[in-house]
Amino acid sequence: MVVDSTWEQYTADLLEKHDKVQAWAKNDHLGFQVHYLWRGSKRRFVPDFLIRLRNGKILILEIKGQDSPQNRAKREALGLWIRAVNQAGGFGEWVARTAFEPAQVHDIISDVAK
Known part of the structure; x- marks a missing residue:
């Protein structure tokens, strides 16, 4: 995997070893x-990781060092997408989380895997 940061490498290593992760x-x-709107223009949000957990849930994981109003707009659009896909059914249960520091990644996976 080509990584954009050491944090992404840390996350990839953790995903490879985590017993609750089926595939990623x-x-x-x-x-x-x-897609989301930011200051009147349409933008696209490409989350960092897609993770299938052993409990069947699909976790969309974004890793961010700092939050911002634009990042909140991305999460809001992703939340709408998740509600729509889950309500439609047939695509599994989707969940999105954002980690703001590396230590949160393990906890997020464990929480969603419950």
């Missing part, structure tokens, strides 16, 4: 994106 992919050139 770095969301790079997969075509998975969510």
Whole structure:
């Protein structure tokens, strides 16, 4: 995997070893994106990781060092997408989380895997 940061490498290593993770992919050139509006223009949000957990849930994981109003707009659009896909049914249960520091990644996976 080509990483954009040491934090992404840490996350990839953790995903490889975590007993609750069935499969995962770095969301790079997969075509998975969510559109959102920011200051009147349409933008695209490409979350960092897609993770299938052993409990059947699909976790969309974004890692961010700092939060911002634009990042909150991305999460809001992703939340709408998740509600729609879960309500439609047939695509599994999707969940999104953002880690703001590396130590949160393990806890997020464990929480969603319950």
